Amino acid sequence: MHISEVKIRVRYGETDAMGIVYHGAYLPFLEEAREAFVEEAGMKYIEMEEAGYVSPVLDVQISYKHPAKYGDTLTVKVWLEENSLVRTTYGYEVYNKNGNLCLTAFTKHSVVRKDNFKPVSIKKVFPELYAEYERRKKQ
Amino acid sequence: MHISEVKIRVRYGETDAMGIVYHGAYLPFLEEAREAFVEEAGMKYIEMEEAGYVSPVLDVQISYKHPAKYGDTLTVKVWLEENSLVRTTYGYEVYNKNGNLCLTAFTKHSVVRKDNFKPVSIKKVFPELYAEYERRKKQ
Amino acid sequence: MHISEVKIRVRYGETDAMGIVYHGAYLPFLEEAREAFVEEAGMKYIEMEEAGYVSPVLDVQISYKHPAKYGDTLTVKVWLEENSLVRTTYGYEVYNKNGNLCLTAFTKHSVVRKDNFKPVSIKKVFPELYAEYERRKKQ
Amino acid sequence: MHISEVKIRVRYGETDAMGIVYHGAYLPFLEEAREAFVEEAGMKYIEMEEAGYVSPVLDVQISYKHPAKYGDTLTVKVWLEENSLVRTTYGYEVYNKNGNLCLTAFTKHSVVRKDNFKPVSIKKVFPELYAEYERRKKQ
Numbered sequence: 001m002h003i004s005e006v007k008i009r010v011r012y013g014e015t016d017a018m019g020i021v022y023h024g025a026y027l028p029f030l031e032e033a034r035e036a037f038v039e040e041a042g043m044k045y046i047e048m049e050e051a052g053y054v055s056p057v058l059d060v061q062i063s064y065k066h067p068a069k070y071g072d073t074l075t076v077k078v079w080l081e082e083n084s085l086v087r088t089t090y091g092y093e094v095y096n097k098n099g100n101l102c103l104t105a106f107t108k109h110s111v112v113r114k115d116n117f118k119p120v121s122i123k124k125v126f127p128e129l130y131a132e133y134e135r136r137k138k139q
Numbered sequence: 140m141h142i143s144e145v146k147i148r149v150r151y152g153e154t155d156a157m158g159i160v161y162h163g164a165y166l167p168f169l170e171e172a173r174e175a176f177v178e179e180a181g182m183k184y185i186e187m188e189e190a191g192y193v194s195p196v197l198d199v200q201i202s203y204k205h206p207a208k209y210g211d212t213l214t215v216k217v218w219l220e221e222n223s224l225v226r227t228t229y230g231y232e233v234y235n236k237n238g239n240l241c242l243t244a245f246t247k248h249s250v251v252r253k254d255n256f257k258p259v260s261i262k263k264v265f266p267e268l269y270a271e272y273e274r275r276k277k278q
Numbered sequence: 279m280h281i282s283e284v285k286i287r288v289r290y291g292e293t294d295a296m297g298i299v300y301h302g303a304y305l306p307f308l309e310e311a312r313e314a315f316v317e318e319a320g321m322k323y324i325e326m327e328e329a330g331y332v333s334p335v336l337d338v339q340i341s342y343k344h345p346a347k348y349g350d351t352l353t354v355k356v357w358l359e360e361n362s363l364v365r366t367t368y369g370y371e372v373y374n375k376n377g378n379l380c381l382t383a384f385t386k387h388s389v390v391r392k393d394n395f396k397p398v399s400i401k402k403v404f405p406e407l408y409a410e411y412e413r414r415k416k417q
Numbered sequence: 418m419h420i421s422e423v424k425i426r427v428r429y430g431e432t433d434a435m436g437i438v439y440h441g442a443y444l445p446f447l448e449e450a451r452e453a454f455v456e457e458a459g460m461k462y463i464e465m466e467e468a469g470y471v472s473p474v475l476d477v478q479i480s481y482k483h484p485a486k487y488g489d490t491l492t493v494k495v496w497l498e499e500n501s502l503v504r505t506t507y508g509y510e511v512y513n514k515n516g517n518l519c520l521t522a523f524t525k526h527s528v529v530r531k532d533n534f535k536p537v538s539i540k541k542v543f544p545e546l547y548a549e550y551e552r553r554k555k556q
Contacts, residue, residue: 151433151434151439152433152439152441152442154433154434155429155430155432155433155434156429156432156433156434156436156437156486156487158434158436159434161429161430163430164430208434209434
């Protein structure tokens with residue numbers, strides 16, 4: 001299974017008064033990992049937008065296991081959980097610098113036209129990305 | 140069933156380059172609704188902290204149905220989905236100004252000691268809140 | 279002098295590990311006050327965008343005087359500091375619930391075309407808003 | 418003059434509906450550069466906190482020159498602008514990937530006790546950092 005990995009240094013503004021990373025601050029971390037995954041599949045997310053499409057988030061599911069803190073550099077791992085003509089689901093794990101699992105997550109996405117938010121077939125608009133994802137599914 | 144409701148005006152910084160509310164920006168909206176729910180049950184979240192406890196998020200599940208935009212005033216509804224001695228789950232719906240359902244969500248929480256993040260019995264540390272939640276469950 | 283005022287309840291995610299409101303979290307508060315000021319002058323910011331213009335921030339100057347905390351409801355006051363054909367400067371004060379002055383600020387803005395970010399004459403594209411601002415300057 | 422430099426990849430959630438980086442999103446970028454500067458001076462900001470001190474922002478001044486966009490990797494440069502027993506001012510420049518100057522900024526800071534926010538002498542509590550800053554001033 002192809003797993004992409006990014007390192008993210010916690011920013012002070014991402015913490016909250018509990019002294020830990022705010023639970024909502026992880027969504028951009030997952031996004032950064034997801035972009036790395038897409039890039040390793042041969043495409044940049046910005047190219048999707050330049051081609052007139054965006055890839056909104058349909059579903060998010062996060063389980064928080066262990067608090068992360070300021071001073072931590074987090075490791076975010078991401079893989080392809082599911083892929084179809086119209087939906088892509090990514091799985092994630094976030095670890096702190098001591099190797100503790102901080103959270104597990106899944107996000108589901110479609111590809112839509114930027115101008116009207118109508119869903120399109122990923123296979124049709126980005127055939128190479130789709131083919132690469134299908135290859136990765138079989139690994 | 141007791142449902143609390145807050146109105147939230149979308150801030151410009153909560154939108155993203157898709158021209159819609161950033162998917163991560165909804166977490167603070169849910170939080171604001173949840174606080175209103177707790178207050179209507181007779182307690183302020185800040186009082187929990189003053190008593191030496193915090194209530195971290197354990198699980199988040201969000202399904203995005205319809206994009207919200209800058210200029211929208213959102214209605215966030217929240218109710219008690221489940222309650223036990225050590226876990227509380229809230230359910231949410233967010234509507235835009237035209238009455239479109241933008242998202243549904245669930246968040247699960249525990250109560251832990253602020254100094255060591257060890258979970259405690261909600262019934263034991265906040266007996267009145269617990270009793271009120273049990274009453275609300277039966278409604 | 280016309281002063282607009284908004285009340286803002288601090289959200290948990292707007293605090294940081296110092297236990298106070300994160301210094302960057304105030305910018306959306308100033309924005310919310312500024313929008314109220316524009317609305318009281320007879321226009322909604324969203325109408326600017328619908329007309330094909332946006333009003334980017336050119337300069338920000340903030341002096342932090344007193345920390346605000348979760349649990350505070352802040353009062354943000356905003357007034358017109360300067361106005362010209364191509365620039366508008368707003369002044370701000372933020373107070374916490376005890377009446378302590380938390381910060382003073384100024385933000386300077388232009389109006390630009392949404393498609394190419396070229397500055398335009400505010401008097402030309404929004405003559406009524408400009409006239410109202412000129413009236414307010416003399417108060 | 419000692420200049421520290423960090424590279425920051427713009428995150429999607431840091432953009433707004435104007436299609437550019439939200440003006441408030443730059444404050445964490447400046448912070449990340451400032452931390453690098455402190456580290457290159459031989460100390461980690463987290464060590465300040467572990468020693469019982471925090472370094473709040475007293476003043477922020479930003480001039481926005483050119484919009485940055487999603488897809489940009491920004492270069493943030495930071496240097497010591499002023500230093501005294503009780504105040505430190507940093508200067509910043511942010512460039513986009515094409516070398517355009519996006520903004521210039523200054524932030525002023527004190528060091529205070531974490532428990533009561535009373536200012537302390539930087540020379541007294543962190544003599545080595547203070548000495549290194551004095552050396553850098555003369556470069």
